[in-house]
Amino acid sequence: MSTCNWRTGFGYDVHRLAEGYKLCIGGIEVPFDKGSVGHSDGDVLIHAICDALFGAANMRDIGFHFPDNDPALKGIDSKILLKKCTQLIREAGYEIGNIDSTVALERPKLNPLIPQMQEVLSAVMNIEVSQLSIKATTTEKMGFVGTGEGIAAYVSVLIYKK
Known part of the structure; x- marks a missing residue:
């Protein structure tokens, strides 16, 4: 049986929101009175993207590669994790076709920040902005x-064998 050159993946992540934390979404800090509680910077969108990419490549999940009990990852910028994730799937012979994502958050409103998130994340992954859809609901x-207790992100990806 031959291996398919195209693969899809799905990622989902949630984080509790609390005062005293930064709110990082899509690689940027979002001004708000609450932030994401997490071992890293709590960027729910990046974590869901990593899970979707790892899943599509059949490389387990973000917790396998970046465990939340690793002291070296405490407070780490999730863009570093995304860069490493992208590097790992490329080393396995895959390239990103496209990413479609939705962030669920009651407030603050994210729509004005989406273009900046797309710019930042596409640069980290070395893909075109047109390959990355970010929606908010x-x-x-x-x-x-x-x-207002938490935030969630849903991501689907398409990758292909180079």
Whole structure:
């Protein structure tokens, strides 16, 4: 049986929001009175992208590659993790076709920041901005996202064998 040259992956991540933390989403710091609680900088979008890429390449998940009990990763900028993730899938012979993502957050509103996120993340992954879709939504005040307790991100990716 031959191996398919095209693969899809899905990533999902959530983080609790609390006062006293920075809110990092899509590689940028978002001004807000709460931030993402995490071992790293808590960038939910980057973590979901990494999971989707690792999953598509059948390389396990972000926690396998970057465990949350590793003291060297405490407070790390998630862009460093994304750069390493991209490097690992490329070393395995894959290239990114496209990424489609959605961040669920009641507030603050992210739409004005999306172009900046696309610029930053596409540069980290060395892809074209046109290959990275970032969307934002609310949960209409329902669930942990709607009450402001947390943030979630959903990502699907398409990769291909070079």
